[in-house]
Amino acid sequence: MIKGKSAKEIFDIRFFVRLGCILIIIALAIFLYFYGKQRTLYVDNWSTEINGVSYRYADWAEAQVDDLAASEYNPRVRRGIPLRGRTHTITVTTEDDNFNLIELDPVEFRLPADQSIISLPGLIAGLPVEDCIKEFIPEVVEIPGVSATDTSGGEEAAAEEDLFGDMSMDF
């Protein structure tokens, strides 16, 4: 009774099990991609201009991202923090002019890009966090006479260093 059908049925089940496995693995891969991705957040204590208003740097501030160790920020200090995942919180502590400690409420934020920058003066001024954080685009400083693309020389030198060929590599 079952004999005629079973082979095909088993095949079907196998096919769907395999399909399911592949889908689960793809889902896992996508999850890992987002979960494991490391982004850098630069916490910045420079004077800045947000929506046309300038904010002066804080004289002293302490910022803690997630549960990582808090670090102090003096004027014109910028530090990069490697972070995993998208959503994080930041807790800022600062002083007013009379040296009273002010602890700001922890704010939750999403990183907009792989390299983001968050402005402490903006946060201290009470701006919404979305305005204070933006993508970090490193400024390219061009030194006259030095071409930015001229790195081939370095690689050639590295190749020449390898006098006896590549057989002595550490295994």
Add this chain to the structure above:
Amino acid sequence: MMENNKDILNAYVLPVLRDIKEALKAFGLPRLIITGFLLLLFIIAPFAGISVGASLTDTLGRFGQNAIMVLAMVPMIHSGCGLNFGLPLGIISGLLGATLAIETGIQGPLSFLLAILYSTPFALVFGWGYGKLLNKVKGSEMMIATYVGFSSVAFMSIMWLILPYKSPTMVWGYTGEGLRTTISTEGFYYHVLRDTLSLRIGSLSISFGEILFFALFAFIIWAFLHTKTGTAMTAVGSNPVFARASGISIDRQRTLSVIMSTWLGALGILCYQQGYGFIQLYQGPMYMAMPAVSAILIGGASVNKATITNVVIGTILYQGIVSMTPSVMNSLIHTDMSEVLRIIVSNGMILYALTRKSGASR
């Protein structure tokens, strides 16, 4: 009228087409692609601003340098030892001869003769041992040959450091001992063959010295293969049972073929050095068997069949591609992919030959 046409088609055109098809089949698809590719390169070259004369000169020069190393494949294939992946062993005998010749300090063309002379005993001894070894491992010669080549190169790397060479042109300047990784043949036998009997027509220059030198050895091998010993060797390769039945000592023929291959390898590297201008020690000979092997395969040889024609055609095709691709590619797409292409083409060719069903199981 229609009928007539059909007759003509049947009588003349179809057989010709069939012949062409047969010929193409015998020629092999990869070979056809490679030939077509080379022709394409030569057609494109003038449009890409490359002088055809200069590229032909380059191709012929490389042919002269490499042909003898390709020729070194022939005896071993004939005796059924397969492709000589152990060519580095022959090359090492050549290197020993070359360094010893330079050590004597004798300059000029005489040093070339001296290098051949010095490398001969090494080639004979190494070839004899190598042949004995291969007789013990019939059936998997190629794998073992590869590793014999590699281990001998690694062993000689130690030797180049230790051997008491003194000539200041060869040893490291600051320690005074151990040979340099590359030694110039300038002042010794640099271009000794290339500059003899060379003919210049515009940008094209043909060196008959190199070509004649190759032709001489090609002729010797060809003649040898037609002597009694030569036919015996071929019999050992093509039909060992028959060979044994007719009283031929298989092991002796194989050893002889290996010695010949090794010696030709030594000669080949000397010929290469005189054109290239440098003696490459240490890692230099490691992978030198691959171009030679793939050249003879491109020329139409298989794992157990090879002729002098295969050597000539193969070397011209292989070296043509090697010398043409970089310049054409560079001027067309400003990227030099030639090295990678060369790896793919040459190793792909060896792979093709190895996976052909017609080859004897070896």
Add this chain to the structure above:
Amino acid sequence: MNKKMNRKFDTKDFIANNIVPIIFVVLCIVCYPIAGYSPEYLIDQIITRLVRNSFLVLSLLIPIMAGMGLNFGMTLGAMAGQIGIVFITAWNIVGIPGLLLAAIIATPIAIILGWFCGKMLNMAKGREMITSYMISFFMNGVYQLVVLYGMGPVIPLHSDQVILPRGYGVRNTIDLINVRRSIDNFLQFNIGPVRIPLLTIILIALLCVVIIWFRKTKLGQDMRAVGQDMEVAREAGIKVERTRILSIVISTVFAAYGMIIYLSNMGTLNTYNSHSQIGMFSIAALLVGGASVSRASIKNVFLGIVLFHLMFILTPQAGKNLIGQAQIGEFFRVFVSYGVITLSLVLYEIRTRREKAESAKVLANAQEAKA
């Protein structure tokens, strides 16, 4: 009398069958006092290298079981692993999730490459080893084409860490700071100065268990049958070609995982030569452990890695202390790796031929007796 002779024969046989490990033990004993390393340092180094390489060497076992000899095509798996690593480094995915993702990326590539390799080897029965060796050379060209010219314009990767400044092609060496030792540091503990990376050891043990279990499965049995005699296996209804391809595919996939573990432990990727080195050294290590072309066990793997790496650590230092040149030691260990492969292959061939001749003699005697 008979017994005595038998015993003497056994000793001789033992030496003849294990000549390679014995040479290595002697070599290490000779080099040890000359090199003058402390035992703690050596043990730490050996454990590091053992966890670094075991997975790779273990991946060689299954094709040997299927009678396909030493799988020089494991290089293909290593390439797949490297491609996975390149991707996660370019995407900046860190830690164990990164390595897991690299493994997921590498798996389909390794399967395709392994399938290709298996197909090719089926076309070259009887000369699998040289063919797999040439496949690794050939695919190396393809790999370079993909990595050196394809990555950037064709395969979109934009990362200064990975891509050359010219805009395409992967750098010669990539710093894997994001994943360095992330498997090893997870669950690591110390015994004195010796670091023991527990998770990696668990992974390796798991693979060993899988291999032992695999031998007992239907497929494993089929593979052994194919390895014994292809024709007999075919008559018994085993799909010989499919079994052979599967053995290579499994080996290639394991090699890819092994490469990922290896690279995360090393912390740097030499994009253009890590994989070819790994093939040679893994095979040499397996042979040093006393394996042959047709017979290899897990025991051989570990013994081989320990002995081979002991030699690897000791010889440069010994060379330096003895002759004053570390370079000689470096060359020496390369020579030894190639030499070991040569010696094992030659010994294996000689032994097989002798056995064949003996069995032929036995057969002839039996027939004579019958007549």
